[in-house]
Each structure stands twice: as structure tokens, then as C-alpha cells.
Amino acid sequence: MIPWVQLDRAPLPDGGELRLARRGDEFSIRLDGAELMNSRLTGSEEALAALACARLGGRPRPRVLIGGLGMGFTLRAALAALPADARVTVAELLPCVVDWARGPMAELFAGCLDDPRVRIDIGDVGRCYAGAPAWDAILLDVDNGPEGLTQAANDALYGAAGLARARRALSPGGVFAVWSEKPDAAFAARLARAGFRVEEARVRAHRGASGRRHVVWIGEAPAPRA
Numbered sequence: 001m002i003p004w005v006q007l008d009r010a011p012l013p014d015g016g017e018l019r020l021a022r023r024g025d026e027f028s029i030r031l032d033g034a035e036l037m038n039s040r041l042t043g044s045e046e047a048l049a050a051l052a053c054a055r056l057g058g059r060p061r062p063r064v065l066i067g068g069l070g071m072g073f074t075l076r077a078a079l080a081a082l083p084a085d086a087r088v089t090v091a092e093l094l095p096c097v098v099d100w101a102r103g104p105m106a107e108l109f110a111g112c113l114d115d116p117r118v119r120i121d122i123g124d125v126g127r128c129y130a131g132a133p134a135w136d137a138i139l140l141d142v143d144n145g146p147e148g149l150t151q152a153a154n155d156a157l158y159g160a161a162g163l164a165r166a167r168r169a170l171s172p173g174g175v176f177a178v179w180s181e182k183p184d185a186a187f188a189a190r191l192a193r194a195g196f197r198v199e200e201a202r203v204r205a206h207r208g209a210s211g212r213r214h215v216v217w218i219g220e221a222p223a224p225r226a
Contacts, residue, residue, distance in 0.1 A: 004028070007104045010096035020100050027071065027105055029097075036143075039108055040206070042073045044179060044214035045141060047203040049077035051218055052137050052177035056082075059136055063171075066090045067125030067157070068141040069097050072109040074179075078139070079115055088118050091125035093142075098122065126157055129169040137175040138166055145180025145215070146187040158187060163194035173223035180215040191219045 004021045021028045027039040056062050069092040101109050146158040156162045166176050191198045196219030205212045
């Protein structure tokens with residue numbers, strides 16, 4: 001078996017260390033000993049974008065915010081689904097992840113960071129909620145979902161106050177989509193209490209028809225009355 005080769009490591013602000021490793025054409029990002037993401041598990045990240053973008057319909061010049069760059073699978077799927085006049089901002093808290101995307105993992109990203117529709121914002125995605133309603137869709141692929149592992153600050157995104165801020169940041173009828181490694185009934189209830197119409201989808205971690213499933217919640221903000 002081909003051994004894993006560690007490519008880089010970076011300390012996290014809250015403690016711990018993020019590590020990038022490669023084995024053949026497979027990449028892994030790990031927090032200490034726990035794997036956060038793997039380049040062979042692309043299906044659920046792609047489903048996050050596909051499910052959200054499908055609900056945008058024919059909106060002109062859709063504005064999409066993606067929280068978490070990861071290995072770029074959500075971004076690439078969003079770009080494939082969105083029109084040429086879309087604007088996509090990717091908020092990534094950790095600069096090392098962007099460096100890895102442009103460096104050792106560049107083949108995974110296939111040039112999508114250079115797409116003219118894309119802007120990278122280094123920092124907490126919650127900062128992008130400020131101001132008047134700015135987004136037609138917000139996609140969160142931050143940490144392992146509502147039950148995070150990497151940064152305590154991520155918890156604020158998934159609490160009642162964070163969900164209320166997300167709803168205020170959406171345009172009428174906008175879409176709030178959240179990826180999670182596993183189900184979380186309490187989080188689904190918080191989404192509903194925040195005023196979203198909630199759908200929970202169990203999606204394959206792999207693109208195939210077998211294997212473990214992850215969860216994508218789709219929350220739709222109220223549309224204006226006719």
C-alpha cells in the first residue's frame with residue numbers, strides 16, 4: 001500500500017494542528033489525528049451546492065456565499081450550476097487552506113479559484129453577513145457541521161443568533177444550506193425556529209450508490225407575498 005506523505009502543517013488559533021497529507025492521488029486534511037476531509041469523499045460537498053443552486057431558479061446575477069473552501073468540491077459544483085453573471089464569495093478562516101488550494105492541491109481545484117465569478121475572503125464567514133440583505137444563497141461547509149471540531153468560534157454560526165443573522169443576510173426567498181457529517185435534530189429545530197422552511201437530505205459521501213451518508217439541510221427564507 002502507498003504510504004501517506006505529510007505535505008504541510010499549520011497551527012490553529014484555538015489550539016491543535018491542521019495537517020495536509022497525500023497518498024498517490026488522494027489528499028487528506030486532518031486535525032491532529034482526526035480526518036476532516038478526504039478527496040475521495042466528494043459526493044456530499046457537491047450535493048450541498050447542487051441542492052442549494054437548484055432552488056435559485058432563474059434569478060439574474062445570483063450572489064452566493066460559501067463558508068469554507070475545503071478541497072473545493074462545493075465551489076466547483078456551484079460554479080457548474082450557476083450562470084455566467086453569478087458572483088461567488090468563498091469565506092475561508094484559515095489562510096493555509098487557501099495556500100494548499102493554490103499549491104499542493106491545485107489539481108483538485110482545476111483553476112476554479114481563477115474563475116472571474118469567484119472572490120476569496122480570508123476570515124470568518126459570519127463577517128460576510130453584515131449589512132443589508134446581500135446574498136441569494138449561503139452555503140456552509142464549515143468544520144464538521146453544527147457539532148464542530150476545529151474552532152470554538154464556529155459554534156456561533158449554528159446557534160440561534162447565528163441562524164437569525166444568516167436569515168437577515170439573505171434576500172427574500174433566499175437559500176441557506178448547511179453540510180454536516182451526521183444528523184442533528186436540535187439543529188434542524190433551530191433552523192425552523194429561525195424562520196426557515198427546512199428540508200433535510202441524506203446524501204452519499206461518495207458519488208456512487210453505496211457507502212456512508214452525510215446530511216445537507218436546506219433552509220428557504222420566506223418569499224415576499226404576491
